[in-house]
Amino acid sequence: MEMHQLRYFVAVAETGSFSRAAERCHVSQPSLSQQIMKLESRLGQRLFDRLGRRVVLTDAGRLLLDHATAILAEVEQVERQMRDATHTVQGKLAIGVIPTVAPYLLPSAIELFLRRYPEVEILLQEDVTHQLLAAAVAGEIDLAIVALPVADARLRVEPLFTEPLWLAMPRGHRLARRKRVRLEDLRAERFILLSEMHCLGEQVASFCRQREFEPKVACRSAQLPTVLSLIAAGQGISLIPEMAKEGDRSKRRVYRALADSTPARTIAVVRHRLRHQTPAMRQFIQLLKKKGGETRHPQP
């Protein structure tokens, strides 16, 4: 049962004539007759009674007509939709975000985006970098928002912005009194870090190691709010991304920049190098860039 056979069939049913149907379908009458006969033999049913000059549907033909018109209508609809889809921002958009970015950057970005493009359905996946990169490689998500570095030849990395990490400590901490805090001053401090799964945990640790001291780790937590709570409770200090600092409305913590060397992280969009880019993807990335540029320091 082929599509053109259904087209010919409907044409005959509607015109009541093989000749007129052939004309309408821009084929010769014998070609059309053959295709109808082929369809009939495939279905094991006569579809038309050839009553001399007139051609009428058999009962089987009437049954087929309903389905045939439905099928052709669906085909037409999907073809139209596909043509529209070329330039329309629509469809599903699967985004992966790391947990130390998700709650600060995404809600407002998604709200803005959906207001502008209500035809898009966003599927959000929050997970650690490793998982997100695997998902991007596997094609399970359209794009991942993670922190650099990302080293995978299969992925295309596009930096969005760089934000500083702030030294966070409890209100009344000895370092909080100083105007300028140097890295050296942190040697004696106990650090509260995220678990090794989270890139931010490792970033802070490796930042310290690069400056040649091994941070004393008081505790490794699974999520940033817990880290902040522990800091407020006086259990230690940490380096906190600016977007988290700005979201922090509590008076129990204070933030200081490091005077001598500024730790920072760069947030980037990552997608599969071979993945086709839909208008929705393009627009969303553009929005993220704009949003990053507004409040933070963009970086090439």
Added chain:
Amino acid sequence: MEMHQLRYFVAVAETGSFSRAAERCHVSQPSLSQQIMKLESRLGQRLFDRLGRRVVLTDAGRLLLDHATAILAEVEQVERQMRDATHTVQGKLAIGVIPTVAPYLLPSAIELFLRRYPEVEILLQEDVTHQLLAAAVAGEIDLAIVALPVADARLRVEPLFTEPLWLAMPRGHRLARRKRVRLEDLRAERFILLSEMHCLGEQVASFCRQREFEPKVACRSAQLPTVLSLIAAGQGISLIPEMAKEGDRSKRRVYRALADSTPARTIAVVRHRLRHQTPAMRQFIQLLKKKGGETRHPQP
């Protein structure tokens, strides 16, 4: 957009691989790849992202997948239905019947038939012979139940049964006293006939003319119940088919057979000579024959 392209497309989407899809579809991998590419160019959209070893749907592909599976499911369904239809008594059955037969023969026949074959939908058309024959020729009805003679080379005529016409008169009529009524006795009577449109009207008139007398027509009515009422009211006599006589529960009319020559009419099924016969048609005709044979005199 061809059916096999949709089949290939769904196979790739489900297996996540061109090679495995080709295997499933029993074609070579290059053939399948080409058809997918052809489909993509026809729709103006990439359907899959070829991510090295893995193949995943694009957004457009996801959209198409929904429609494609729906279309293929409908195709499969209709093919199954068509195969069943070969031997199943089902579908629509358009029947035409003349008014002097319809109310007596059809209700019980249809009820019996539908109880046996509930999958059939019967469309009843009640009209005079001329119209019914035209409808049969045009293929608008599957079969017509009319009275003979029918002279049209395009139609196939199958007699069902022959039934006598009874002389009907008002209770207390002078002829009602006689045991045997002869044709000769009718010369003086006034006849109540159906209009010329109805075959029965002409049949009675021509029956008389064949016996070489012109009936005196008191009135020509549009339907048989009216004729019966007028007879009861003493306005005249008529010749009434046996099936109408048997349906007559009134005491105000009496019926007599004609002694010398028995007028009769033969009821037949008529259908287009070239029309394909469905199981439903075959079964319905068989039922009519059986029904006719039970109560009346079948005729070859």
Added chain:
DNA sequence: TATTTCCGATAGGAAAAAACTATAGTTCGT
């Protein structure tokens, strides 16, 4: 009734489409 017209089916050959084999060019895991 004979004739013309209309229309679908058939026959045979041409064109188009889809299939295959072989192989090139990637990607990706070891």
Added chain:
DNA sequence: ACGAACTATAGTTTTTTCCTATCGGAAATA
């Protein structure tokens, strides 16, 4: 870096579809 796995390309063959010409039957016309 090598080899296995996979898709794309090239060139050819097979299958399918389409066309022209014509037949044959049915219906309208003369």
